[in-house]
Amino acid sequence: QSVLTQPPSASGTPGHRVTISCSGSSSNIGTNTVNWYQQVPGTAPKLLIYSNNQRPSGVPDRFSGSKSGTSASLAISGLQSEDEAHYYCATWDDSLSGPGVFGGGTKLTVL
Amino acid sequence: EVQLVQSGAEVKKPGESLKISCQGSGYTFTRHWIGWVRQMPGKGLEWMGIIYPADSNTRYSPSFLAQVTISVDKSIGTAYLQWSSLKASDTAMYYCAKSRGPGPYSFDYWGQGTLVSVSS
Numbered sequence A: 001q002s003v004l005t006q007p008p009s010a011s012g013t014p015g016h017r018v019t020i021s022c023s024g025s026s027s028n029i030g031t032n033t034v035n036w037y038q039q040v041p042g043t044a045p046k047l048l049i050y051s052n053n054q055r056p057s058g059v060p061d062r063f064s065g066s067k068s069g070t071s072a073s074l075a076i077s078g079l080q081s082e083d084e085a086h087y088y089c090a091t092w093d094d095s096l097s098g099p100g101v102f103g104g105g106t107k108l109t110v111l
Numbered sequence B: 001e002v003q004l005v006q007s008g009a010e011v012k013k014p015g016e017s018l019k020i021s022c023q024g025s026g027y028t029f030t031r032h033w034i035g036w037v038r039q040m041p042g043k044g045l046e047w048m049g050i051i052y053p054a055d056s057n058t059r060y061s062p063s064f065l066a067q068v069t070i071s072v073d074k075s076i077g078t079a080y081l082q083w084s085s086l087k088a089s090d091t092a093m094y095y096c097a098k099s100r101g102p103g104p105y106s107f108d109y110w111g112q113g114t115l116v117s118v119s120s
Helices: none
Strands: A009-012 A018-023 A034-039 A046-049 A063-068 A071-076 A085-092 A100-102 A106-110 B003-006 B010-012 B018-025 B034-039 B045-052 B057-060 B069-073 B078-083 B092-099 B107-110 B114-118
Touching: A009 A018, A018 A085, A018 A106, A034 A063, A034 A071, A046 A063, A046 B107, A071 A085, A085 B045, A100 B045, B003 B092, B003 B107, B010 B018, B018 B034, B018 B092, B018 B114, B034 B078, B045 B069, B057 B069, B078 B092
Parallel strands: A009 A106, B010 B114
Antiparallel strands: A018 A071, A034 A046, A034 A085, A063 A071, A085 A100, A085 A106, B003 B018, B018 B078, B034 B045, B034 B092, B045 B057, B069 B078, B092 B107, B092 B114
């Protein structure tokens, strides 16, 4: 049971927009920045968003992140078939659950 | 080019010891944290711990404290994850990753993973 709560699944059709939520608490998301990782099955995770809303070089601007209070969201616009993957939020946790924590992950299906 | 290269897959028996490695190249090894992440079969990512190669400062997730040991040999740019007595429940893919910046907050490059299988 992760301290960061994500929906287990999400879906969308090509070209549309989908959002994935990540809910935490005052000891993690409430006081620390959020990162998002994408993991295509059989491969290592890839950093998608860091510091709540920053994209590493090479990540398309279709991917965006936001944070408000103790929750964060990842938005993917212009959905493409290659976006089908697992998505994980992650942050630092200042409580006994820390120091670092991942969400349980969300499996995105492109219909 | 930044690379993290992990050691190969391992097949072990319960009670055996194991040390897997992660060699970094293409960046200043001592200036970025190295983290270890577990992924059990069909499951999500779990944060295990991190180490700062410059001074071997190490932090563990409570779930993994006293279960594994993270170490580093900065002279050869390599971090390690080791077990003194493996259990079947240690069967998983293990990834190492380097921090994006000087702080340990996000991982921008990942190793290819080391699959550890523990079975009698």
